[in-house]
Amino acid sequence: MMDALDIFATAGLWAAVLRIATPLIFGTLGALVCERAGVLNLGIEGIMTFGAMVGWLTVYHGGDLWLGLAAAALAGAAFGLLHALLTVPLGLSQHVTGLGITLFASSLSYYIFRLVVPVSGTPPTIEPFQPLRIPYLSDLPFLGEAVFAQTAPTYVAILLAFLIALALQKTPLGLAVRIVGENPHAAEAQGIDPIRVRIASVVFGSALMALGGAFLTLAAFNSFFPTMVQGRGWVCIALVVFASWRPERALLGALLFALFDAYQLRLSHVVGKAVPYQVFLMIPYLLSIAALLVMARRARVPQALMQPFRRGER
């Protein structure tokens, strides 16, 4: 029988880590971009669900897998626009609006899905993304299987983390986003329109969230079912805090989190029935709370997070 520590020596574990991390990377980056501009987006859970549904439906109706991702991103952007319009120019409570977006987007996903796919015994499936083996690298012993035989969106997610980190730090656009999130009045004095920057950031971030959801139906699984997002959105919100609002740390946080998740899945097979399986399933959520706790005082919060901006008001 396999020992609890032997699990770490299997390439399968590390391959699973990257697979489990991918939706979290997309979602965390999305939430991070919104928050760096000063807007908390609790619509994430619903937007991920909607992305999962739209992506799947596009492919089910004969669309290409990449078209599925594009459709999901577009739908996510639309919900992002709704959240942004309500919270930025109208200045509504970001908490309650976000929750409303989540309830709306998830119930709409279930409604549309049921409308198109009637109840049946076995849910219909699609042909999901297959592992894209990187030439030469995937032939490496262990590392090849563990890292270089992932589906294409996983590589995209990792690349995005670095691109967003770079964009936030080194480009004028990134600077604008950061200033708006720290001090929108100073941004305005610099000739930046905080309202437009915030709306754009939320739209872009929400598109990323939807991609995270679409990964679930187009790569991790091959069908859509209600409640499949299973709180991943809330985990992403916690990971943003854990990452102290920095993209490269968000990548690290998502990977670390996925490592625990992948490990607990395998550990529960090793431990067998001695420990109820629910204990293992609780771990991701408890871990997220622990992450919040550890970072709560240390994290560098964007100073204008959740502060509505009104012109001429201080």
Place this chain on the structure above:
Amino acid sequence: MRLERRAHVPLSLAIAAPIGAVVAALILAGLLIALAGVPVFEAYRRMLIGAFGSRLSISETLTRTTPLILTGLAAAVAFRSRVWNIGAEGQFYLGALATAALGSKLGLHLAPLVEIPILMLAGALAGALLLLVPLGLRLKFGVDEVVTTLLLNFVAVLFVSMMIEGPLKDPLAFGWPQSVPILADMALPKLLPRSRLHIGLLVAIGLALVLYFIQSRTRFGLEARAAGLNPQAARFAGVPIGSILVRVALISGGLAGLAGAIEVLGVKGYVTTDLSPGFGYTGVVVAMLAGLNPIGVIVAALFVATMFVGADGMSRAMGVPSFIADVIVALSLLTMLVALLLANYRVRR
């Protein structure tokens, strides 16, 4: 053009806001019903019949209203003090579990008249304790309770799942994961014979009235409001924010736990992991539609229950997915937020 806050919101506007919000939500959802290829007015007529068309449907709608009043109050009490308790779903489940455990043959075995109130209190206590954790984390470490309460919902349901497949499993349930049932004489008396409607509805309405009184007539009610409106000012005025918020959390979590307790005692008699079709999350919508007013919560809960029970009937009759009820309820939260803005502000040129 700019927005200017009204110093005083007239009662007419405060009542018009939720009505306008609901109408707007129904119009928007009507587009989705049309998408299903079904005549919209006929669908809504079927919904009304489904919710109020017969003695049975009326009793079902009121049975569904009961937990929604309680989770709606749970959210309203908390939100009024800016305690963002989105964890009513988890608190509901823990309350239900505590009640089922103590009320079963494994439990207390007291006279029903003594035990039923104890069971309700136990459920409330379980819910309250679950909310104290995230509130404590906020007060001590500055952790945002929105995310922690949301995450704890999943933990709570998994805990319930663990218990009803473990020590509290009903051995007579043919392997279905459900808890041991409460003793037959612990069931709440029926309000209406030959229906599922039980006296829990009166408990819920009574609590709404009590809460209204506490909020408008007592020192604690005023302090709880001040703690939400402007914590800094309240602190300078000598309001002990920490202890006020702890009490608010006890009430809020307690109400959500009580909702679970009453659902077990009044309707189901045992706990499963699908005991709640989202009562906790829907409570947030109920509270917002009510403008956080406890009396308003009763009306808002009735509206939401009407949507859910009505949509089931409409779905059976016309084939529109019953998820349309969730869509209407979610939409009415968003439209209500906008309506509140319009009621609270006036547009100045």
